[in-house]
Amino acid sequence: MTSSRLRSILAGTQTSSALLSLAALPMAVIFVLVIAMFWVSVQKGALGTPSAIYTLANYYEVFADPFIVGVAVNTLIFTITATMVALLFGLPVAWLVERTTLPGKTLLYAIMTLGLLIPGIYTAMGWTLIAHPRIGFLNRWLVDLFNLDQGPINIATPIGMGFVQGLSLAALAFILTSQMFRAMNPSLEEAARVHGMGFAKIIRRITLPLAWPGILAAVIYIFTIGIATFDIPAILGLGNRVYLLSTFIYLKVHPQGAGLPEYGITGVVGALMIVVAGLLTLWYSQVLRQGHRFEVVTGKGYKPTLIPLGHWSLAAWAFILLYALFSKLLPLLLIAYAATTPYFVPPSMEAFKHLSLTHFYSMDWELVLRGLKNTAILVAVVPLAVLLLAFALSWLIVRSRSRLRYLLEFAAFLPQALPEVILAIGALLLALFVIGTSIPLYGSVWIIAIVYTVARLAFATRALNGSLLQIHRELEEAAFVSGLSTARTAWRILFPLIRPTLFSVWIWTALLVYRELTAAVFLAVHDNITLPAVIWSYWFSGSINKASAVTLLMTLVLAPLIFVAWWFGRRSQVSVN
Amino acid sequence: MISIRHLHKRFTVSDGVVAAIKSLDLEIAEGELFVIVGASGSGKTTLLRCIAGLEVPDGGEVRIDGRIVSSDTPPTWIPPQQRKLGMVFQSYAVWPHLTVSQNIALPLAEGLQRIAKNEVANRVKEVLRLVQLEEQADRPATLLSGGQQQRVALARAIAVSSRLLLMDEPLSNLDARLREDVRGRIRELAKQLGSTVLYVTHDQVEAMAIADKIALMQAGELLQVGTPAQIYHQPNSSDVADFFGSVNWLDGEIVAAGVADSPIGRLQVESSAKSGDKVRLGFRPENLRAVDGATQTNGFDGKLVSTTFLGDQFTYCAEANGRQLLGKNRSLPEQRDGIIRFAIDAADIMVFPRRET
Ligand SMILES: Nc1ncnc2c1ncn2[C@@H]1O[C@H](COP(=O)(O)OP(=O)(O)OP(=O)(O)O)[C@@H](O)[C@H]1O
Ligand SMILES: [Mg+2]
Numbered sequence: 001m002t003s004s005r006l007r008s009i010l011a012g013t014q015t016s017s018a019l020l021s022l023a024a025l026p027m028a029v030i031f032v033l034v035i036a037m038f039w040v041s042v043q044k045g046a047l048g049t050p051s052a053i054y055t056l057a058n059y060y061e062v063f064a065d066p067f068i069v070g071v072a073v074n075t076l077i078f079t080i081t082a083t084m085v086a087l088l089f090g091l092p093v094a095w096l097v098e099r100t101t102l103p104g105k106t107l108l109y110a111i112m113t114l115g116l117l118i119p120g121i122y123t124a125m126g127w128t129l130i131a132h133p134r135i136g137f138l139n140r141w142l143v144d145l146f147n148l149d150q151g152p153i154n155i156a157t158p159i160g161m162g163f164v165q166g167l168s169l170a171a172l173a174f175i176l177t178s179q180m181f182r183a184m185n186p187s188l189e190e191a192a193r194v195h196g197m198g199f200a201k202i203i204r205r206i207t208l209p210l211a212w213p214g215i216l217a218a219v220i221y222i223f224t225i226g227i228a229t230f231d232i233p234a235i236l237g238l239g240n241r242v243y244l245l246s247t248f249i250y251l252k253v254h255p256q257g258a259g260l261p262e263y264g265i266t267g268v269v270g271a272l273m274i275v276v277a278g279l280l281t282l283w284y285s286q287v288l289r290q291g292h293r294f295e296v297v298t299g300k301g302y303k304p305t306l307i308p309l310g311h312w313s314l315a316a317w318a319f320i321l322l323y324a325l326f327s328k329l330l331p332l333l334l335i336a337y338a339a340t341t342p343y344f345v346p347p348s349m350e351a352f353k354h355l356s357l358t359h360f361y362s363m364d365w366e367l368v369l370r371g372l373k374n375t376a377i378l379v380a381v382v383p384l385a386v387l388l389l390a391f392a393l394s395w396l397i398v399r400s401r402s403r404l405r406y407l408l409e410f411a412a413f414l415p416q417a418l419p420e421v422i423l424a425i426g427a428l429l430l431a432l433f434v435i436g437t438s439i440p441l442y443g444s445v446w447i448i449a450i451v452y453t454v455a456r457l458a459f460a461t462r463a464l465n466g467s468l469l470q471i472h473r474e475l476e477e478a479a480f481v482s483g484l485s486t487a488r489t490a491w492r493i494l495f496p497l498i499r500p501t502l503f504s505v506w507i508w509t510a511l512l513v514y515r516e517l518t519a520a521v522f523l524a525v526h527d528n529i530t531l532p533a534v535i536w537s538y539w540f541s542g543s544i545n546k547a548s549a550v551t552l553l554m555t556l557v558l559a560p561l562i563f564v565a566w567w568f569g570r571r572s573q574v575s576v577n
Numbered sequence: 578m579i580s581i582r583h584l585h586k587r588f589t590v591s592d593g594v595v596a597a598i599k600s601l602d603l604e605i606a607e608g609e610l611f612v613i614v615g616a617s618g619s620g621k622t623t624l625l626r627c628i629a630g631l632e633v634p635d636g637g638e639v640r641i642d643g644r645i646v647s648s649d650t651p652p653t654w655i656p657p658q659q660r661k662l663g664m665v666f667q668s669y670a671v672w673p674h675l676t677v678s679q680n681i682a683l684p685l686a687e688g689l690q691r692i693a694k695n696e697v698a699n700r701v702k703e704v705l706r707l708v709q710l711e712e713q714a715d716r717p718a719t720l721l722s723g724g725q726q727q728r729v730a731l732a733r734a735i736a737v738s739s740r741l742l743l744m745d746e747p748l749s750n751l752d753a754r755l756r757e758d759v760r761g762r763i764r765e766l767a768k769q770l771g772s773t774v775l776y777v778t779h780d781q782v783e784a785m786a787i788a789d790k791i792a793l794m795q796a797g798e799l800l801q802v803g804t805p806a807q808i809y810h811q812p813n814s815s816d817v818a819d820f821f822g823s824v825n826w827l828d829g830e831i832v833a834a835g836v837a838d839s840p841i842g843r844l845q846v847e848s849s850a851k852s853g854d855k856v857r858l859g860f861r862p863e864n865l866r867a868v869d870g871a872t873q874t875n876g877f878d879g880k881l882v883s884t885t886f887l888g889d890q891f892t893y894c895a896e897a898n899g900r901q902l903l904g905k906n907r908s909l910p911e912q913r914d915g916i917i918r919f920a921i922d923a924a925d926i927m928v929f930p931r932r933e934t
Contacts, residue, residue: 477631478670480657483688496674
């Protein structure tokens with residue numbers, strides 16, 4: 001029997017062995033990255049060499065340092081604020097879309113989902129220009145108006161940064177919770193209405209309790225992202241010496257002035273973040289599973305009765321436009337303004353007279369073009385790699401019968417648990433101390449490509465899973481039996497059927513890669529700088545106007561692509577989270 | 578053509594293991610139209626999939642045309658592409674992004690054979706005529722009705738004209754008239770081409786109508802294999818007898834060689850059961866005959882309880898000695914003073930050992 005068992009496993013994987021090795025590749029990368037992190041965290045001395053000393057001293061150092069404890073507290077305040085703000089905007093809008101007669105839902109969908117594509121750094125840069133204590137125009141106006149000594153609003157605090165992060169995450173909160181509202185059975189609410197309960201009471205006693213698992217899941221998900229997010233805290237906080245864990249480890253890796261990088265400390269903080277993110281993800285999946293208990297299966301084409309809004313529609317749209325103004329419009333306008341003013345002064349009629357393109361002439365075009373070249377390489381390579389790997393993973397998860405598929409499903413979920421900061425630092429430590437000079441990965445664009453690919457895998461795999469699940473396995477089997485080879489079957493049967501999803505995943509990945517900052521900032525040295533990293537280096541060195549000018553250029557390229565993404569996304573109905 | 582030995586297939590499901598096929602042996606001769614019948618979930622589809630190479634068996638050996646296509650000792654596995662067969666899937670598996678004729682042409686043009694273009698067009702036209710879908714040739718396959726899609730699947734399988742055709746309930750979605758028509762054509766075509774057909778259905782009438790041989794499948798095993806007549810007249814178990822039409826069952830006991838006691842009296846039977854054996858006696862409704870004379874062997878008196886007119890015949894329910902019996906005849910039995918004299922031929926009585934429960 002053992003021999004037949006063995007044979008059946010062999011036979012079953014014969015066609016998929018190629019796919020299996022593809023699927024194993026990113027898993028191996030993640031595994032190695034995580035190991036590298038822990039490995040570096042227990043070393044002192046010359047890391048990665050035989051003379052390194054293995055010790056827990058780095059851990060003692062971290063826990064004994066009151067500064068680091070303060071940073072952790074900042075991170076907590078930041079993350080809680082961000083989560084609350086994200087839900088404050090995301091949850092009501094989701095409810096409005098799914099449960100009321102609000103007019104203009106298509107537009108609303110476009111605003112919210114495309115919000116995911118507007119980079120967080122834009123919002124952060126914009127809000128620096130709005131509410132920075134020194135240069136923020138709002139503060140300058142208030143100072144002038146009330147004769148104050150300094151600006152009353154400080155965006156560069158954990159709470160202020162959390163607010164901006166929350167604006168950026170509200171789009172995600174919207175998508176997560178609107179799915180929940182869609183899965184919730186409205187007949188339970190209707191039953192309550194029939195039994196004479198009022199609107200407020202139904203919301204409080206029926207809707208919210210039913211929605212609670214979904215909301216909690218969204219909270220955990222957003223919290224997990226928030227706790228390790230880098231770009232917004234870096235733009236807003238680093239220049240003002242307000243640190244979160246993610247920006248703190250950035251400083252440990254790229255110390256300012258004469259300091260030396262402290263990789264051991266970085267390793268410890270990274271390892272702790274892995275543990276926290278892992279636990280949160282575990283909790284998330286637990287809550288998600290429980291949430292499914294409340295989903296009452298309803299017939300196809302079931303439409304809940306929508307709550308008529310009447311005049312409240314105006315208030316609802318005012319709320320939505322306020323959000324759009326805060327999170328997208330105002331920041332982008334400010335960036336455009338900063339890009340075209342010689343030096344940043346609060347907007348005024350006087351200032352508008354001096355608008356010019358001077359920053360576009362004076363920016364370091366060699367640098368910008370280098371960034372553009374690398375970004376172009378990444379946009380060309382990463383989405384294709386992601387598609388290939390995600391397809392291999394997804395096909396095995398959905399189609400194979402082997403028990404391996406549970407492992408793969410878990411593995412495909414891993415990148416979601418591991419924030420980009422962690423992946424980036426893991427890759428950095430790996431390149432510096434494990435691989436060393438044998439493969440010249442450090443400083444090349446390929447190390448960035450690897451991290452991006454791994455980071456985007458969870459989303460792509462999930463989208464493809466959904467799409468493959470809808471295609472009956474016998475459609476492929478009919479082709480096999482007809483004598484079509486595996487490759488030909490994929491080409492003639494499978495790909496045409498999932499083409500909309502493939503395209504959607506491709507364009508979303510391309511856009512996210514185009515705007516991605518975190519990993520690039522950690523890994524960019526000179527040759528491999530990306531366009532967002534160019535913005536970052538201008539910004540961090542105080543050239544706010546040049547940073548804005550590059551941002552404006554990037555946006556001009558981004559806008560038509562976003563439109564394409566929206567157009568095709570609309571047709572293929574891919575959920576974006 | 579097909580030779581299967583000790584085939585095993587298990588599925589692991591959330592709450593344990595399902596044995597879908599249990600040590601199954603099967604021989605199908607060249608050119609035979611072999612029908613497998615069985616209740617839902619008995620493993621018919623799984624068997625077909627094992628033969629097609631879509632399922633990896635857990636044990637046993639499958640040969641097609643003398644060639645071992647899967648075996649555990651020595652480990653052998655031939656992928657479905659190289660098994661050179663045609664298959665009609667229970668779910669049709671019509672490719673939704675292609676038109677009807679593209680569905681049929683794809684295996685011809687890009688399968689193992691790689692047939693030339695004009696030849697493909699001819700072949701497509703030919704099979705479309707066969708399944709009466711010429712007019713729908715250029716329609717997207719998804720715009721067809723269920724029955725039409727089923728015929729596309731059938732046409733696709735026939736078009737490759739392989740020597741072995743596997744059909745999983747190929748007519749389940751057609752109306753009665755069309756079903757009879759198409760099933761006649763399938764049989765005709767198979768005989769003309771000399772193809773071997775393995776045909777799965779759960780309709781015993783359909784099975785009887787087209788089969789050279791029938792196998793009854795139950796819970797992953799074949800209960801009996803034989804010609805339609807053998808299966809009908811000489812079932813080897815009460816389960817088989819029950820599956821192919823209704824049976825009047827009586828509990829009895831053998832009292833002497835060829836004689837059994839039953840609730841409706843002492844009956845002559847053709848059986849080798851020994852005296853004292855507890856048995857189950859059964860006969861089919863059409864074998865319950867109304868007779869004149871009182872001295873018939875296996876004669877007994879009964880009363881009519883109810884009748885149903887079916888157009889070409891009657892079924893009726895009679896009572897004899899407190900037992901209800903089902904009868905079937907072209908005319909209603911004649912009564913004398915409310916009493917009918919019935920008789921059953923000894924050869925028509927099936928005798929099976931009775932398992933005490
Ligand atoms: N992929 C699978 N995974 C788990 N169990 C399966 C799978 N395929 C079949 N089974 C189980 O194996 C048994 C046989 O199934 P099979 O589909 O062969 O039955 P069938 O005779 O074709 O039934 P029907 O007439 O309804 O088509 C059933 O109990 C079924 O639940
Ligand atoms: Mg079946």
